[in-house]
Amino acid sequence: MNTDLQNERRKASFSVEKITNMLDGGADRTKRRRQIEEIIERDPSGIFSNEDNMYLHRTDRHIRALAKHVRMVEICRKLGIGNECNGEIVMSKDFPLMIKAIADDLPTSLHWVMFVPNISSLCDEEQKAKWLPLCRDWKMIGCYAQTEIGHGSNVRALETTATFLPESKGGDEGGNWIIHSPTLTSSKAWPGTLGRTANHAMVIARLIDGAGVDQGMHNFLVPLRSMRDHKLLPGVKTGDLGPKIGYNNMDNGFARFDKVKIPRRNMAMRFVSVDENGRYRKKTVSDATSKISYITMMQVRAYIVDEAGKNLAMATAITTRYSAVRRQGYSEDGTTELQVLDYKQQQHRILPLLAASYCFFFTGKKVLERLVNLEQRLVSGKGNVTKTEVADIHASTSSLKSFTTTVAADGIEDCRKACGGHGFLQCSGLPELFTSYLQNPTVEGDNQMLPQQVAKVLLKLLHAVQSKSDLSSYDNCDSKVLIPSLQSILGGGAERCSAKSTKDLLDLNILEKCFGHRAARLLVGVA
Numbered sequence: 001m002n003t004d005l006q007n008e009r010r011k012a013s014f015s016v017e018k019i020t021n022m023l024d025g026g027a028d029r030t031k032r033r034r035q036i037e038e039i040i041e042r043d044p045s046g047i048f049s050n051e052d053n054m055y056l057h058r059t060d061r062h063i064r065a066l067a068k069h070v071r072m073v074e075i076c077r078k079l080g081i082g083n084e085c086n087g088e089i090v091m092s093k094d095f096p097l098m099i100k101a102i103a104d105d106l107p108t109s110l111h112w113v114m115f116v117p118n119i120s121s122l123c124d125e126e127q128k129a130k131w132l133p134l135c136r137d138w139k140m141i142g143c144y145a146q147t148e149i150g151h152g153s154n155v156r157a158l159e160t161t162a163t164f165l166p167e168s169k170g171g172d173e174g175g176n177w178i179i180h181s182p183t184l185t186s187s188k189a190w191p192g193t194l195g196r197t198a199n200h201a202m203v204i205a206r207l208i209d210g211a212g213v214d215q216g217m218h219n220f221l222v223p224l225r226s227m228r229d230h231k232l233l234p235g236v237k238t239g240d241l242g243p244k245i246g247y248n249n250m251d252n253g254f255a256r257f258d259k260v261k262i263p264r265r266n267m268a269m270r271f272v273s274v275d276e277n278g279r280y281r282k283k284t285v286s287d288a289t290s291k292i293s294y295i296t297m298m299q300v301r302a303y304i305v306d307e308a309g310k311n312l313a314m315a316t317a318i319t320t321r322y323s324a325v326r327r328q329g330y331s332e333d334g335t336t337e338l339q340v341l342d343y344k345q346q347q348h349r350i351l352p353l354l355a356a357s358y359c360f361f362f363t364g365k366k367v368l369e370r371l372v373n374l375e376q377r378l379v380s381g382k383g384n385v386t387k388t389e390v391a392d393i394h395a396s397t398s399s400l401k402s403f404t405t406t407v408a409a410d411g412i413e414d415c416r417k418a419c420g421g422h423g424f425l426q427c428s429g430l431p432e433l434f435t436s437y438l439q440n441p442t443v444e445g446d447n448q449m450l451p452q453q454v455a456k457v458l459l460k461l462l463h464a465v466q467s468k469s470d471l472s473s474y475d476n477c478d479s480k481v482l483i484p485s486l487q488s489i490l491g492g493g494a495e496r497c498s499a500k501s502t503k504d505l506l507d508l509n510i511l512e513k514c515f516g517h518r519a520a521r522l523l524v525g526v527a
Ligand SMILES: Cc1cc2nc3c(=O)[nH]c(=O)nc-3n(C[C@H](O)[C@H](O)[C@H](O)COP(=O)(O)OP(=O)(O)OC[C@H]3O[C@@H](n4cnc5c(N)ncnc54)[C@H](O)[C@@H]3O)c2cc1C
Pocket: 110, 144, 145, 146, 147, 150, 151, 152, 153, 154, 189, 190, 191, 192, 247, 252, 439, 442, 443, 444, 445, 446, 447, 448, 449
């Protein structure tokens, strides 16, 4: 190993193994991660080598990535990964380790990132019992098709329709939906896994019930290709969108539906249902039910926060190591060349990003835990979940997604620049990390748009404080921390910072209060 790198590592004031264990979730998880990494690295098929990636044509990369998927499933089955979750490997806690060890984008990823969670969250027990085993066996491979050519951010303007077919009324199993793209602009565009890989899509479409009433956007499971021979089904037109700035293993696609008929029960029916007579009904679970359809989106956003930390960590690890071995410029006595890492300017560039990567990693974990808890309370009906709480976590996941992905995308690019010319080479790992990461400020809600939704939720809180309403519904909310500052500012009182010295400004409690006060002041300013 390079001596400079060795020397830097020797200087560590902490136990690297302890931190590694903490990041992995325990010493046993570190051990398991290392086992899985070794299995992937030494796999005799050689398919997991990423060495030639940059020399492959996009189509070949896609095909090779599919072959990686197939081999990964074989290995998971052999190792018994997923046995603890009824054979569903994507639910196993070893599965993310497998994906990280492969270190390449798999075209099947939207299947487990969005499609399976969508079925699990939004479908009723009977539907889950029917579809999840097919997902588990990779007979059903799905994508999530919401965005259309005409509309992305403005979900309410989506044009794809799911119309109840009156002629097919009758019997428990009766009824069909006609999935239709009435205009060119209503064609689904962008869903990952759709272009070539998926045989099903969870399509977000405008539900027109048996009485001809538009009930807004709902989720419909639409078969795209045959599960037997992968041939396109009648009425479905789909394909790949073409080469992108990055993330080129993935077949982001388009789809147009020409009056495609699907069974009535292909509508996700955990929280709403349409009976065989076309009657639309909201099922009552709690007053938060109307918001529950956002839960998958919130989970994906929390996952994106976690990933922002991991991607930024990869970039900062490459750049920090490079800065330790790169020597440029002389010391004052002119005898030795300095390590680039010794320059304050370089440290100011890299170290805050390194700190941010830890921060995002732990924040992502915390938000995911909160969402799991929220979903459990919603499903069990135990533990009161208020609409305020759902709106609050929606605001937290939205703001964190927007903030962390902006910092991570800009940060990865700055890491690349901080490696000078070598950062421009694909073999540094940074260009592909950057270009593949670049989708994150756009997907799951554009980063400029999401803060608007956050502001809406916070203005509601401000209004509640202003009108001296009962604030108990904010008890489980992140935004609760703003209440004392809002009360103080609105009441004309002056909140005082308790810092007495510059040292106090390193106290996390004081800093948190300062940020809370600043946020409250800005909020009052916006209103
Ligand atoms: C790599 C990638 C993968 C994707 N995967 C999927 C997927 O799996 N499934 C899926 O359904 N979709 C997917 N998408 C689509 C993605 O969710 C949308 O691109 C995103 O929601 C933004 O929508 P849009 O592209 O229509 O942009 P637009 O909504 O047209 O936004 C364009 C610009 O206008 C601004 N803007 C829009 N409205 C307003 C407003 N009200 N106020 C101020 N500014 C505004 C935005 O901030 C943005 O800068 C993917 C996209 C990419 C790039």
